Amino acid sequence: MEQFTGKVWVLGDDIDTDIIIPTEYLALKTVDDMKQYAFSPLRPELAGLIQDGDIIVAGKNFGCGSSREQAPEIIKHLNIKCVIAKSFARIFFRNSINNGLLLIEHPTLYDVVKEGDTVSVALNDKITHNGVDYKINPLPDNLMEIINAGGLVKAMQKRNGLR
Amino acid sequence: MGMTIGEKIIARAAGVESVKAGEIHTVNLDYMMSNDGTTHLTVDMFHNKLKKPRIADKDKLVFIVDHNIPAENPKTAAAHRKMREFAKEHGIKFYEGKGVCHQIMVEDFVEPGQLIMGADSHTCSYGALGAFGTGIGCTDFLYGMVTGKSWVMVPETIRFNLTGKLREGVYPRDLILTIIGDVGANGCNYKVMEFAGEGAHNLSINDRFVLCNLAVEAGAKTGIVEPDEKVVEYVESRGRKADNLFVSDSDAVFEKVYEYDLSKIEPVVARPDFVDDVIPLSEVGEVKIDQAFLGSCNNGRIDDLRVAANILKGKKVHKDVRFIIAPASNSVYLQAVEEGLMEIFLESGAMVMNANCSVCWGSCQGVIGEGEVLISTGTRNFKGRAGHKDSKVYLGSAATVTASAIAGKIVGA
Amino acid sequence: MGNTLIEKIIMKNTQKANVAPGEIVTVNVDRVMIHDIFIPFVADKFKEMGFTKLWDSDKVVLIYDHLVPTSAVEDVRHFQIGDAFAKEHNLKNFHKADGICHQLMTECGYAKPGDIVFGTDSHTTTYGCVGCFSSGIGYTEMASILGTGQMWIRVPETIKVRIDGKLPENVTSKDVILRLIGDLGADGATYKVLEFSGSAIDEMSVASRMTMSNMAIEAGAKAGLFAPDEKTCEYSKVKMEDVAWLKADEDASYVREMTYKAEDFVLVCACPSQVDKIEAVSNLKDIKIDQVFIGSCTNGRLEDLKAAAEILKGKKVAPFVKLIVTPASRSIYLEAVKAGYITDLVEAGAMVTQPGCGLCCGRACGILTDGERVVATNNRNFLGRMGTSKVEIFLASPKTAAASAIAGKIVEA
Numbered sequence: 001m002e003q004f005t006g007k008v009w010v011l012g013d014d015i016d017t018d019i020i021i022p023t024e025y026l027a028l029k030t031v032d033d034m035k036q037y038a039f040s041p042l043r044p045e046l047a048g049l050i051q052d053g054d055i056i057v058a059g060k061n062f063g064c065g066s067s068r069e070q071a072p073e074i075i076k077h078l079n080i081k082c083v084i085a086k087s088f089a090r091i092f093f094r095n096s097i098n099n100g101l102l103l104i105e106h107p108t109l110y111d112v113v114k115e116g117d118t119v120s121v122a123l124n125d126k127i128t129h130n131g132v133d134y135k136i137n138p139l140p141d142n143l144m145e146i147i148n149a150g151g152l153v154k155a156m157q158k159r160n161g162l163r
Numbered sequence: 164m165g166m167t168i169g170e171k172i173i174a175r176a177a178g179v180e181s182v183k184a185g186e187i188h189t190v191n192l193d194y195m196m197s198n199d200g201t202t203h204l205t206v207d208m209f210h211n212k213l214k215k216p217r218i219a220d221k222d223k224l225v226f227i228v229d230h231n232i233p234a235e236n237p238k239t240a241a242a243h244r245k246m247r248e249f250a251k252e253h254g255i256k257f258y259e260g261k262g263v264c265h266q267i268m269v270e271d272f273v274e275p276g277q278l279i280m281g282a283d284s285h286t287c288s289y290g291a292l293g294a295f296g297t298g299i300g301c302t303d304f305l306y307g308m309v310t311g312k313s314w315v316m317v318p319e320t321i322r323f324n325l326t327g328k329l330r331e332g333v334y335p336r337d338l339i340l341t342i343i344g345d346v347g348a349n350g351c352n353y354k355v356m357e358f359a360g361e362g363a364h365n366l367s368i369n370d371r372f373v374l375c376n377l378a379v380e381a382g383a384k385t386g387i388v389e390p391d392e393k394v395v396e397y398v399e400s401r402g403r404k405a406d407n408l409f410v411s412d413s414d415a416v417f418e419k420v421y422e423y424d425l426s427k428i429e430p431v432v433a434r435p436d437f438v439d440d441v442i443p444l445s446e447v448g449e450v451k452i453d454q455a456f457l458g459s460c461n462n463g464r465i466d467d468l469r470v471a472a473n474i475l476k477g478k479k480v481h482k483d484v485r486f487i488i489a490p491a492s493n494s495v496y497l498q499a500v501e502e503g504l505m506e507i508f509l510e511s512g513a514m515v516m517n518a519n520c521s522v523c524w525g526s527c528q529g530v531i532g533e534g535e536v537l538i539s540t541g542t543r544n545f546k547g548r549a550g551h552k553d554s555k556v557y558l559g560s561a562a563t564v565t566a567s568a569i570a571g572k573i574v575g576a
Numbered sequence: 577m578g579n580t581l582i583e584k585i586i587m588k589n590t591q592k593a594n595v596a597p598g599e600i601v602t603v604n605v606d607r608v609m610i611h612d613i614f615i616p617f618v619a620d621k622f623k624e625m626g627f628t629k630l631w632d633s634d635k636v637v638l639i640y641d642h643l644v645p646t647s648a649v650e651d652v653r654h655f656q657i658g659d660a661f662a663k664e665h666n667l668k669n670f671h672k673a674d675g676i677c678h679q680l681m682t683e684c685g686y687a688k689p690g691d692i693v694f695g696t697d698s699h700t701t702t703y704g705c706v707g708c709f710s711s712g713i714g715y716t717e718m719a720s721i722l723g724t725g726q727m728w729i730r731v732p733e734t735i736k737v738r739i740d741g742k743l744p745e746n747v748t749s750k751d752v753i754l755r756l757i758g759d760l761g762a763d764g765a766t767y768k769v770l771e772f773s774g775s776a777i778d779e780m781s782v783a784s785r786m787t788m789s790n791m792a793i794e795a796g797a798k799a800g801l802f803a804p805d806e807k808t809c810e811y812s813k814v815k816m817e818d819v820a821w822l823k824a825d826e827d828a829s830y831v832r833e834m835t836y837k838a839e840d841f842v843l844v845c846a847c848p849s850q851v852d853k854i855e856a857v858s859n860l861k862d863i864k865i866d867q868v869f870i871g872s873c874t875n876g877r878l879e880d881l882k883a884a885a886e887i888l889k890g891k892k893v894a895p896f897v898k899l900i901v902t903p904a905s906r907s908i909y910l911e912a913v914k915a916g917y918i919t920d921l922v923e924a925g926a927m928v929t930q931p932g933c934g935l936c937c938g939r940a941c942g943i944l945t946d947g948e949r950v951v952a953t954n955n956r957n958f959l960g961r962m963g964t965s966k967v968e969i970f971l972a973s974p975k976t977a978a979a980s981a982i983a984g985k986i987v988e989a
Contacts (some may be wrong), residue, residue: 002756002777008953012716013985014762014763014850016956016958016959017698018938018956018958018959018960018961019960022938022960023613023642023937023938023939023961024236024938024939026613026939027613027643027648027651027653027654027939028650028652029650036618040960041957041958041959041960041964041965044964060688060763061763061766061796063760064763064796065698066697067695067697067698067700067712067713067714068710069614069617069714069715069716070613070617072714087763087766089763089796090577090766090767090796090798091698091711091712091713091714094713094714094717095713095714095716095717098714098716098717099714101840108702121758140600141858143599143730148619150751151716152625152716152717152720152848153621153625155718155720156625156626156627156719156720156724157624157625157626159626159724160625160627160667160723161626162625162626163846232927233898233900233927233929233935233940233941233942233943234942234943234944234945235647235648235936235939235940235941235943236647236943236963237943237944237945237946237963238942238945239943239963240943240945240948240963241945241946243837243945244866244945244948247896250896255894259896259898260900260927261925267591271914316749453652485673487645493922495922496922496928497919498912500918500919500922501919505913505918506910506913506914509906509909509910509913510910512673512674512906514644514645514673514930515909515928515930516645516929516930517900517928517929518927519927524894527647527940528645528646528647528940529645529646529652530647530648530649530652531646531649531652531824532646532649532650532651532652532653532655532656533649533652533653535652535921544697550646550649551649551652551654555865562831568768
């Protein structure tokens with residue numbers, strides 16, 4: 001089972017897709033061009049501070065708003081290991097799975113964690129913070145299939161005999 | 164010795180009996196116009212560079228937001244806000260989103276014989292009403308705003324004697340482009356282009372705007388059409404006065420005199436990237452276009468929209484062309500609605516914008532991309548004027564632009 | 577046990593005798609919509625996945641609206657990629673400058689009662705107004721549908737919203753949906769369907785219903801559905817007997833039921849910067865505004881322009897306040913011209929722009945700057961949505977917006 005540990009950035013409730021990446025930057029050519037503007041309406045400095053393997057912890061309704069898939073892609077390109085939130089908006093949720101960005105729903109972790117803390121995750125099992133374990137629910141099978149294939153593109157490539 | 168129109172206007176503004184080319188005079192300004200291209204810079208200088216900032220006469224100032232309206236990013240929005248707040252604070256006449264500055268100036272302010280400076284190169288348009296309008300930078304604007312005065316060196320005048328009438332399908336746009344092509348982009352550098360003769364008087368006021376507006380593209384300080392009854396009617400019908408109709412004296416000194424027979428003018432286009440690279444439309448060859456633009460202070464008036472609608476009626480814009488139409492002012496827009504032109508435009512597949520500088524300014528609406536070709540009724544076709552540095556702009560008449568939008572390539576109507 | 581509307585649509589599509597919330601099913605997609613912002617990414621992923629052919633090119637609709645007209649040089653790249661994709665796959669359902677995608681999808685009959693439609697835009701929920709199950713997806717998922725014609729979904733639970741009675745004067749469907757979002761919270765319907773019914777709903781035009789299904793996503797909903805009636809059939813050009821199956825059973829099972837008296841609704845705004853931060857307009861005292869925006873896929877339809885025109889006719893927009901009107905489609909713009917609404921709006925001082933997403937998606941057509949406040953009829957007031965993060969956005973109905981434009985502050989119509 002996959003396990004990892006990372007430093008936490010804390011964001012609030014209703015972090016919408018326009019905060020994750022404003023429309024102004026959506027016509028830039030690549031996600032790598034865009035990622036410097038991630039979260040810029042809320043915290044313009046944040047994209048520059050995030051390091052490989054960091055974890056975002058947020059409140060409810062993370063990723064609400066637009067269907068822009070750049071939102072999870074950018075978070076993935078910033079090498080965020082996973083996003084843990086009280087709840088996720090549904091388009092964002094599917095887009096994340098399809099891009100192999102790991103999302104974990106947890107109802108209370110957000111209330112206890114502080115920015116700069118470290119948390120450990122055992123996939124489909126538990127999160128550990130300050131020595132306390134928080135149980136997490138496993139993802140449904142059909143989603144694990146996409147994740148196990150390495151995202152939807154790879155799943156389709158397999159279907160089309162490219163792999 | 165006699166004086167030209169330009170000299171008479173300067174003499175009046177300077178409060179002297181007569182002036183001669185080459186003299187420098189301090190002049191009282193009748194109006195000063197500034198748009199959102201640079202007003203925010205002027206406002207910054209007003210606050211930061213002056214010990215005792217004051218405004219000489221707020222009633223002579225007109226601020227017009229027309230270049231990036233509605234704003235396309237927070238930066239231009241901030242420039243507008245600075246301008247709006249300043250106008251509000253000082254009681255300056257303020258227009259926002261009502262049309263292109265020069266069109267608003269002639270509709271609402273300009274009178275014959277006035278001397279007007281504007282922080283925009285195409286301020287030379289006001290010569291259509293027998294006024295002397297000229298473009299200045301924002302430092303000059305600041306000086307004028309604070310003192311109510313400016314200085315001018317009296318320019319020499321080059322006279323264009325026009326005879327005859329333009330043939331059907333040939334427009335003042337073709338005439339002025341032809342002239343610029345003949346004299347060159349600096350052929351009238353710091354001169355007054357004076358248009359006179361029965362050919363000039365045959366032209367409507369709107370036609371005269373087209374001529375004067377592009378005078379700066381030949382380098383001129385201004386362009387003036389000898390004012391006549393048509394000017395009086397235009398100005399008086401808008402509740403203003405036409406007291407100072409200046410015409411050149413018979414013994415006035417012209418640096419040069421050109422003769423143009425309007426009946427010999429043909430449709431032309433200016434090729435990228437220079438306004439004076441003018442060729443007959445018939446020689447343009449096979450040039451596919453990506454976008455067409457009808458509008459601007461040069462060619463966005465009701466006459467131009469009528470020409471376009473006449474050609475577009477019952478036809479469709481080519482599937483590979485974006486055809487953008489921006490009336491020069493709200494009154495032009497409303498007239499176009501009333502005459503049913505707007506319906507023709509919308510049914511044809513054209514995009515109709517609010518009254519503003521639009522594609523001619525090239526940074527807010529209809530910005531063109533790499534390698535694209537635009538045919539435009541705008542004022543300039545400089546490199547990158549309408550967007551990407553590797554895009555191309557051809558200039559043509561409203562008729563040529565519209566016909567090209569239908570054909571997908573540059574053609575005549 | 578009976579079924580809800582969404583279950584009926586899924587059952588019909590999958591030819592299953594019954595489905596229940598939580599079940600994972602694969603549906604056959606009736607239509608997809610891709611817009612200009614995401615076409616480059618869809619085209620890339622489609623290729624990367626190893627597809628060469630669309631599953632059915634007649635079922636694919638490509639619409640340019642977010643970048644129309646362009647406001648930056650890089651915008652055109654999206655058109656170039658879209659044009660090439662359309663050509664390669666022989667797309668016939670292709671709109672380059674006809675209006676906002678969601679308006680065109682129902683207006684042109686691409687989304688019909690009982691259909692299952694996905695689009696690369698969160699407001700794809702709009703087509704629920706005609707009893708179509710439609711929802712937004714990302715570009716990777718879109719690419720896989722383009723290749724397979726199928727998509728998996730988890731059958732959503734349904735929240736029943738019943739509104740009976742008569743709405744007070746000037747209260748519109750916008751006020752209703754804003755109040756509902758306020759009551760539900762921005763995540764209150766996450767992955768659920770809002771199913772609207774009741775006599776007040778029956779009274780609404782299809783256009784008014786569109787406003788509500790459009791904004792269902794703002795409560796996190798997967799869809800906002802209305803069972804078709806005579807009005808729907810007329811709008812969507814279908815026969816009542818063909819859609820008679822499309823209604824919820826009496827004994828259908830709902831996860832929640834919300835019942836309202838129409839008489840209890842009042843004029844409301846969503847206050848900055850959350851869509852669920854709802855306040856009665858009467859409680860908003862002396863909130864001065866800089867700009868008003870009437871348009872978008874939420875409220876840019878003919879009845880919205882009519883409502884605004886009736887309020888603004890013969891009046892003027894307050895000094896230093898801008899009013900931007902963006903019709904949702906070319907045909908709406910044309911109808912509004914013919915009906916005289918556009919004349920009333922422009923005479924009052926409005927700027928009317930080409931139909932498109934413009935200001936609502938934050939790319940052009942009226943972006944604001946620090947310290948400015950806007951009343952807007954669109955669907956989102958997120959931080960930074962229309963400019964900088966220091967812009968305050970109040971969402972309201974077209975009537976509230978129009979009345980506020982005249983007053984220069986937020987007021988009731």
